[in-house]
Amino acid sequence: MPKQLEIERKYLLKRLPSFGEDWKKQSIWQLYLPNGIRLRQNIIEIYDGKTITTFVSTRKKKLKPGVYEEDENIISRKEFDSLIQKHKTAPQIIKTRFSKKIGKVKWDVDMYGQGMRLVTAEVELPKEGHKFRIPKVIQKEIIMEVTEFKEFSNRSLSEKPEITFN
16 A cells, blocks of 8 residues: 555543444554554454454654654565564554544544553544544543644553553
């Protein structure tokens, strides 16, 4: 996949919102390699216990708060496993993600594992300055916007898995 812009806003939440079954659920394991590459295993629940697993290699370059240049590629299980073996001690994040596209924007609500007790919501925007509404189910759980705080990037969180906010 060619490089593309990722434009997002991120919010710290009090707890996991009570949203309906129309939100897609997936389990995510992300590892951050020393060369700046993020490896991700996604296990997406489809229906009746059936799942799809994908493996992705991503290099992100921050252009400014909430705006990234992203180079993302699907990789094979064999390639993923080989990289994992070479980087067994790489910082990592485990989270459960709930996603839903609402209009032109996609919302992701992440509940972090590893004892972090952290929940965030991200909205992916089609362009800078795009106007959007925060769904009521998310809005009532927001503590604050954390888009500009490096401490809330997944890479930073992977280096401090003992953090708790609720």
